[in-house]
Amino acid sequence: MVSFYEELTVRCSKQLVHDDLPNTSIIICFVDEVWSTLIRTVFSVLNRSPPELLKEVILVDDFSTKAFLKETLDGYMKQFPKVRILHLKERHGLIRARIAGANIATGDVLTFLDSHVECNVGWLEPLLEQVRINRKKVACPVIEVISDKDMSYMTVDNFQRGIFSWPMNFGWKPIPKEVLQKNKITDMDPIKCPIMAGGLFSIDKKYFYELGTYDPGLDVWGGENMEISFKIWMCGGEIEIIPCSRVGHIFRNDNPYSFPKDRVKTVERNLARVAEVWLDEYKELFYGHGYHLLQELPNIGDLTQQKELRKKLQCKSFRWYIDNVYPDLDAPLARASGVIMSPALGKCLSLQNATVVLDDCDASKQNQHFNFSWLRLIKQKDLCIAPGEKDKVTVRACDNKNSGIRWLHKSLTTFQPSLEAHFVLEGIPRPTCLEYEPLQNRLRTSACNVNNKLQKWQFEKYIAL
Numbered sequence: 001m002v003s004f005y006e007e008l009t010v011r012c013s014k015q016l017v018h019d020d021l022p023n024t025s026i027i028i029c030f031v032d033e034v035w036s037t038l039i040r041t042v043f044s045v046l047n048r049s050p051p052e053l054l055k056e057v058i059l060v061d062d063f064s065t066k067a068f069l070k071e072t073l074d075g076y077m078k079q080f081p082k083v084r085i086l087h088l089k090e091r092h093g094l095i096r097a098r099i100a101g102a103n104i105a106t107g108d109v110l111t112f113l114d115s116h117v118e119c120n121v122g123w124l125e126p127l128l129e130q131v132r133i134n135r136k137k138v139a140c141p142v143i144e145v146i147s148d149k150d151m152s153y154m155t156v157d158n159f160q161r162g163i164f165s166w167p168m169n170f171g172w173k174p175i176p177k178e179v180l181q182k183n184k185i186t187d188m189d190p191i192k193c194p195i196m197a198g199g200l201f202s203i204d205k206k207y208f209y210e211l212g213t214y215d216p217g218l219d220v221w222g223g224e225n226m227e228i229s230f231k232i233w234m235c236g237g238e239i240e241i242i243p244c245s246r247v248g249h250i251f252r253n254d255n256p257y258s259f260p261k262d263r264v265k266t267v268e269r270n271l272a273r274v275a276e277v278w279l280d281e282y283k284e285l286f287y288g289h290g291y292h293l294l295q296e297l298p299n300i301g302d303l304t305q306q307k308e309l310r311k312k313l314q315c316k317s318f319r320w321y322i323d324n325v326y327p328d329l330d331a332p333l334a335r336a337s338g339v340i341m342s343p344a345l346g347k348c349l350s351l352q353n354a355t356v357v358l359d360d361c362d363a364s365k366q367n368q369h370f371n372f373s374w375l376r377l378i379k380q381k382d383l384c385i386a387p388g389e390k391d392k393v394t395v396r397a398c399d400n401k402n403s404g405i406r407w408l409h410k411s412l413t414t415f416q417p418s419l420e421a422h423f424v425l426e427g428i429p430r431p432t433c434l435e436y437e438p439l440q441n442r443l444r445t446s447a448c449n450v451n452n453k454l455q456k457w458q459f460e461k462y463i464a465l
């Protein structure tokens with residue numbers, strides 16, 4: 001019996017492409033890669049790419065420490081005239097190593113690969129065909145799995161897209177069935193991909209430089225796939241997975257090379273750079289899902305050039321990206337919203353002349369409408385409810401970095417579930433709560449008391465708590 005997969009391979013092999021496809025430089029960066037897997041990668045490229053389309057293979061040695069990756073490798077590769085080797089003089093990290101490879105490439109299209117892959121039969125033509133059709137299209141192969149235990153090659157499900165979830169974790173997600181049916185998508189059609197996996201793709205070389213390549217401020221590894229994906233989509237391009245192009249990749253649980261600095265910190269810093277440049281108001285969701293990241297901000301480096309690039313390219317907003325590229329992303333801007341009611345009094349918080357008071361609830365009144373933000377601010381437009389002098393409660397200009405105006409509420413009070421309904425000021429050793437004080441008819445902050453009904457508050461609508 002012919003498997004579904006074999007049958008697809010036959011149909012793919014019959015697919016026609018233009019006879020004037022652009023040629024490509026293959027760029028493979030590596031640091032301390034295993035000999036056999038590196039050779040397997042290069043052989044699969046040389047053996048399975050039409051010679052007229054393969055301009056060169058550029059191996060970028062990112063300052064490996066293993067001796068066999070120096071003269072031995074150079075000597076061995078001499079038999080393949082198309083293979084060029086660039087030994088970097090210091091560790092660049094994946095991102096800057098790719099840029100270094102691109103800088104010496106002479107082909108029309110750049111095709112990036114990891115150093116532990118196997119390109120399958122007919123992998124290249126379908127990628128170049130898509131770039132030929134639209135120079136702003138970035139084409140990715142389907143990534144199949146090579147077992148890191150026995151090096152066997154396994155096929156994967158069709159119709160998977162690269163996506164992310166908060167705080168910017170890459171993942172795979174099937175295209176919803178309705179979308180498949182509505183758009184009559186068949187198994188050979190390119191799949192619109194919100195985020196590319198990162199390692200394997202073809203891009204028009206001029207277009208790559210128009211996009212300003214990668215943000216060169218990204219270190220070692222991680223987040224660069226987010227950066228380039230947002231940039232491509234928001235600045236007029238598109239990313240597609242091409243089902244007829246298949247490349248196997250060895251997935252490993254760990255990075256088999258050293259990080260110059262802490263691995264987690266490096267990735268988080270990269271992601272924070274991406275968030276600051278591309279996410280607009282949605283960066284609150286990024287920080288909201290990883291509060292500690294906000295503290296790293298001073299160390300993320302200068303972003304002026306990246307922000308200018310975004311302006312120069314007249315890129316669209318992140319909102320546009322969500323609406324048009326990734327509509328199934330869960331991205332409510334507030335965790336709760338609407339009026340804030342005191343269940344005990346049946347009254348609501350209201351902003352009047354820049355002070356907070358209690359008033360008869362009226363959900364239609366704008367001055368009773370608040371948002372509870374991802375960074376725990378109680379906001380009305382740009383104003384935030386904040387502790388004032390002594391026990392006073394005031395309003396201040398919102399400032400995401402000011403931890404003194406953050407309140408814990410609902411699920412955020414897990415440290416003391418009995419304070420669920422309270423607004424507890426963050427970062428004060430003695431739990432301090434927002435309270436209505438009837439004698440002077442005012443709001444104040446006071447020591448939290450689980451049983452005090454005048455300390456209990458409820459938003460009209462809870463969205464993500």
Ligand code: UDP
Nearest residue numbers: 029030031062093094097114115220221255
């Ligand atoms: N790499 C590199 N310099 C680095 C880190 C990684 O050249 O500082 C190379 C690595 O050898 C590999 C590619 O970049 O060929 C992608 O890295 P890796 O395979 O570890 O990423 P993963 O596939 O696990 O996401």
Ligand code: MN
Nearest residue numbers: 114199249250
């Ligand atoms: Mn890899």
